[in-house]
Amino acid sequence: MNVIQTLKTTNSDERIIRSKRHITSEESDFIALARILMISGLVFHHVFTLTGSGFYPRGGIDVNSAHVADYLNGIVHWMSMAAVPCLSVISGYLFFKRDRVNYSELLHRRITTVLLPSIAWTSFWFFVAYFAYLWGEGKGVLEWIDYDFEKIGLGLYVEGVIGISRMPFAYQFWFVHDLVLTFALCPVIGWVMTRFPWVLPIALIPIWLLDINIFPFFSPNVLFFFTVGVFAATTRFDLTWLLGYLKPLHWVLALVFIVLILGRIFQDYHRVLGSYLYLCVLRGVGLLSFIAVVGSVTLSDNRSLRLLRYLSPFSFFIFAFHYPTLEFIREVIRQVPGYDTEFGLLVSFFILPLSCISISIAAALGLRWLSPLLFTFVNGGRAGKESEQKSTHANGLAVAR
Incomplete structure (x- = not known):
């Protein structure tokens, strides 16, 4: 059977790929x-450039003018570069790590829990920004x-x-844009991976390393690391x-990662x-060190980990809410005397x-209290309850259900 036949089949057995293992409790806690x-x-x-600083973390740091906060900002900025690879790997892993991969059912679920909530969020922020633009245009703010x-x-x-030739206004949704496109390719990815598991990851490596643009994707990162997750799930x-x-x-991995980050910060040398x-x-x-460090505390129990597990079901809401909220908070900070000093x-x-994270959580809790159904929809199909972590397969996406 060829790929075209696979795509045309809708409810037959060929549309269902069988997997060998369930998500374990260790894997579930790690993902949460x-x-x-x-x-x-x-x-x-x-955050990018701190309010009152001239340092842009994507560039090299100037030791003669940099502030202590600039060094911290640069380190955390580059450390977070592992986020997209990690979330993409988890998304691919969760999509295929199940007893039966029923593409029709899973893709329909992604439409209702990923695509539609994302369109709702990007529409909301688009119009908020437009009316804020109209209000601020005459006031110079x-x-x-x-x-x-x-x-x-x-x-x-x-x-x-949606983002076609440019990123959506709420630019964090470029990740969802590429992820939805990758979901649409899952029947092809699954067909290839179940027959030739090494071929697709190896074929995508040079595309990723050379940063080859594959329209309509914004970046090769999501497709590549999603495929890595599929490889892990099916082998x-x-x-x-x-x-x-x-x-x-x-x-060891954490130390190597920090050294690489410091090298990137001093890239001008x-x-x-x-x-x-x-x-x-x-x-x-960064991906490997993050897996290792988080894996070392998986299934452990302390106050900090309990808080993270409680907040985990709100992840999609935080993701969707944080920009442009960051910029509105930045406007408030500019009004505080001394914001551009070393201490400020x-x-x-x-x-x-x-x-920003705190306001996101407060908004999530408030919306959940006012309208649980609306909250569940805009939170990617999750009701925001810690018990949802026990059913990881209900959450087929790293940031949404």
């Missing part, structure tokens, strides 16, 4: 912790809202909500196997440190992302 940690990392990552709103129309709305090299090998090395291939190495090592920048480094 990884989800909230990576989403929180993205919030810190999207909110100048960061720059999405060609003077050309408002259907075309701009489609770009701002004996699953997450349990990987955790067994990596956990004893978590301190050598062109290799600023190269895309160096970034690929940083992402790969250090406080801002913590206050800006942490207050």
Whole structure:
């Protein structure tokens, strides 16, 4: 049977791939912790330049003018580069790590729990930004809202909500954009992986390393790392196997990752440190070190881990809510005297992302109290209850159900 026949079949046995193992309790707890940690990392990552600082973390740092907060911001920014690879691997793993991979059922579920909630969020933020732009235009404020709103129309709305030739206004949804496209390819990915498990990951490696643009994807990262997750789910090299090998090395991998991050921060000292291939190495090592470090505390119990497990079901809401909320909070920080001093920048480094996460959670709890059904919809099909972690397969996506 060829690929075309696989795609045309809708409810036959060929549409269902059988898997050997369930998600274990260790894997489930790892995924719950990884989800909230990576989403929180993205919030810190999207701070970019601190309010009152001239340091942009994607560039090299100037030791003569940098603040202490700039160093912290740079380290956390590059550390969070492991977020997209980790979330993509988990998404691919969860899609295929089940007794039966029924594409019709799973793709329908992704439409209702990923695509439609994402369109609702991006539409909401598009219109919030547009009206904020109209309000701020005459007052000379909110100048960061720059999405060609003077050309408002259907075309701009489609770009701002879905993203075709440019990222959506709420730019974190570029990840969901690429993930939804990858979901659509899952019948092909599954057909290839169940017959030639090594072929697709190997074929995608040069595309990833060379950063080859594959339209309509924004980046090759999601497709590549999703496929890595599928490989783990459909072979004996699953997450349990990987955790067994990596956990004893978590301190070594973490140290290597920190060294690579420091190299990237001081990229102006050598062109290799600023190269895309160096970034690929940083992402790969970051993914392995994160798996090792989080795996080392999986199934452990302390107050911090209990808090992370409680917050994990809110991950999609935090992901969807954090931008442009970060920028509105930044506007408030600018009104505080001393925000651009050494101490003010250090406080801002913590206050800006942490207050954004706190406001996101407060908004989530409030919406859940006011309208549980609406909350469940915009939270990616999750009711925001810790008990949902016990049924990991109900959550087929790293950030949504």
